Amino acid sequence: MFVNLGWQGMGQGWTQGSQLKGARGRHMQDRERKTGGFVLEVTQLPLAEALKVEGEADPQRTVECELEGVGLAHVSVLFQIRGSRARALPDRALVNCQYSSATFSTGERKRRPHGDRKSCEMGLQLRQTFEAAILTQLHPRSQIDIYVQVLQADGGTYAACVNAATLAVLDAGIPMRDFVCACSAGFVDGTALADLSHVEEAAGGPQLALALLPASGQIALLEMDARLHEDHLERVLEAAAQAARDVHTLLDRVVRQHVRE
Amino acid sequence: MAAGFKTVEPLEYYRRFLKENCRPDGRELGEFRTTTVNIGSISTADGSALVKLGNTTVICGVKAEFAAPSTDAPDKGYVVPNVDLPPLCSSRFRSGPPGEEAQVASQFIADVIENSQIIQKEDLCISPGKLVWVLYCDLICLDYDGNILDACTFALLAALKNVQLPEVTINEETALAEVNLKKKSYLNIRTHPVATSFAVFDDTLLIVDPTGEEEHLATGTLTIVMDEEGKLCCLHKPGGSGLTGAKLQDCMSRAVTRHKEVKKLMDEVIKSMKPK
Numbered sequence: 097m098f099v100n101l102g103w104q105g106m107g108q109g110w111t112q113g114s115q116l117k118g119a120r121g122r123h124m125q126d127r128e129r130k131t132g133g134f135v136l137e138v139t140q141l142p143l144a145e146a147l148k149v150e151g152e153a154d155p156q157r158t159v160e161c162e163l164e165g166v167g168l169a170h171v172s173v174l175f176q177i178r179g180s181r182a183r184a185l186p187d188r189a190l191v192n193c194q195y196s197s198a199t200f201s202t203g204e205r206k207r208r209p210h211g212d213r214k215s216c217e218m219g220l221q222l223r224q225t226f227e228a229a230i231l232t233q234l235h236p237r238s239q240i241d242i243y244v245q246v247l248q249a250d251g252g253t254y255a256a257c258v259n260a261a262t263l264a265v266l267d268a269g270i271p272m273r274d275f276v277c278a279c280s281a282g283f284v285d286g287t288a289l290a291d292l293s294h295v296e297e298a299a300g301g302p303q304l305a306l307a308l309l310p311a312s313g314q315i316a317l318l319e320m321d322a323r324l325h326e327d328h329l330e331r332v333l334e335a336a337a338q339a340a341r342d343v344h345t346l347l348d349r350v351v352r353q354h355v356r357e
Numbered sequence: 358m359a360a361g362f363k364t365v366e367p368l369e370y371y372r373r374f375l376k377e378n379c380r381p382d383g384r385e386l387g388e389f390r391t392t393t394v395n396i397g398s399i400s401t402a403d404g405s406a407l408v409k410l411g412n413t414t415v416i417c418g419v420k421a422e423f424a425a426p427s428t429d430a431p432d433k434g435y436v437v438p439n440v441d442l443p444p445l446c447s448s449r450f451r452s453g454p455p456g457e458e459a460q461v462a463s464q465f466i467a468d469v470i471e472n473s474q475i476i477q478k479e480d481l482c483i484s485p486g487k488l489v490w491v492l493y494c495d496l497i498c499l500d501y502d503g504n505i506l507d508a509c510t511f512a513l514l515a516a517l518k519n520v521q522l523p524e525v526t527i528n529e530e531t532a533l534a535e536v537n538l539k540k541k542s543y544l545n546i547r548t549h550p551v552a553t554s555f556a557v558f559d560d561t562l563l564i565v566d567p568t569g570e571e572e573h574l575a576t577g578t579l580t581i582v583m584d585e586e587g588k589l590c591c592l593h594k595p596g597g598s599g600l601t602g603a604k605l606q607d608c609m610s611r612a613v614t615r616h617k618e619v620k621k622l623m624d625e626v627i628k629s630m631k632p633k
Contacts, residue, residue, distance in 0.1 A: 194444070194452055196443060196445075198416075198418060198495060198497055199418070199420065199439075199493065199495045200399060200401060200402035200405065200418025200419070200420050200493075200495055201399075201401060201402075201418075202401055203401055205420040205422060205493060210452070241444070243443065243444050243445040243452075244445075245443060245445050245497065245499070247399060247416060247418075247497070248398075248399045248400065248401050248402075249401070250401075
């Protein structure tokens, strides 16, 4: 897996990956607003042959990478202290997530990009995941908005959104307990499979979505549908957890590299 | 100190730069930001393109579907554009139904498609009176830093050049359409409309390709859509400060140069894609 990461304004990294991860945002240090994000794509192609970086020597350090891509997501995080105090909580920040998938992201054209049940459910799941990870006590009476835009869906959209949003939140400078790394897993023919593609998901076997806080090994969110025998649960969970930890190593490395730059 | 001055008196800050005939990001008054384009990255869409004008990022995805043609134009297909400015791209947009700016942009793109005849609608016909193609062109802005119309037009053009439609035959016995996914052909793009946007400062100065801040400080905007042979497809000047005829001519000549630049970039990208 490969991850390339960049900031808007300070630098940009663009790649397309076969795994659905992406986050972007701006570094606007406003008195009232702080936004941040990452442009990040993860691909499953081997790094050496997949990556072709074209750097442009201009003040904004635009780096562009072209890859054969299958999945793409965009996340932006907005952190605001603004007017309406009606919904503000007195002791912690409110986390608001919105999930939207582009009409051209799936094989069949989607009629309603947002506001439908699946998007709302996804938004809610993301919110629950991030409420567990963000240190909301440090920002009372404010709201953190996380917007996720899926450009291409090839399975594992929840996982990709979580990974991308983690980076976006980090880029915005919002304190978190730990990275939140997610991965999906399934069970086919006695084998536990990590990171299902769309075809594998459509096959109808049991699927598990796992969001993990890697350092402590705590599970932020675990969701499973379809029937699975309890004997197999351990294996599937382990497969997902291992994949999530791999993602964590990758994200960690990229973040450190970027901070150093 | 400069940052403080910029926050307190943004217009004065800009005027200082404009007096020296340059802009805060180092560009000349007639210079465009670095344009990058990436074609065909979204495999679920029939055609896709990503365009970046500096920080402004727009992605266009085209999906083709079947439709029945209308009775007064039985051999014409449809091209349906839609521009989406989600809260993701800028904090000025709220979630909910499309705001004014998104609707204006959608209408602008629809006008460009109609006026420039970028695709002959008859090319989209499969079986007159029964079946035609409808191309849904969805443009999503991923980062808003001014000059959205130029980026959208370019993204649309690039995406349409990338669209491959499968061959469809109507089976006479069953009257059903049979799609042959193995045989795909590119669309016949007849013209290449390219948009050039200007912002008017202090009623006199014209700058090309305004960023978000510049648009905010500008007293007026102007967008010119030019075709290959110097043919004007669309001129969009939504109010704002007045312009003399001479200034308009200057803008048009700049638009012609811009068209050449963009065409060159497009050809390079298409050429690099062909072997795939």
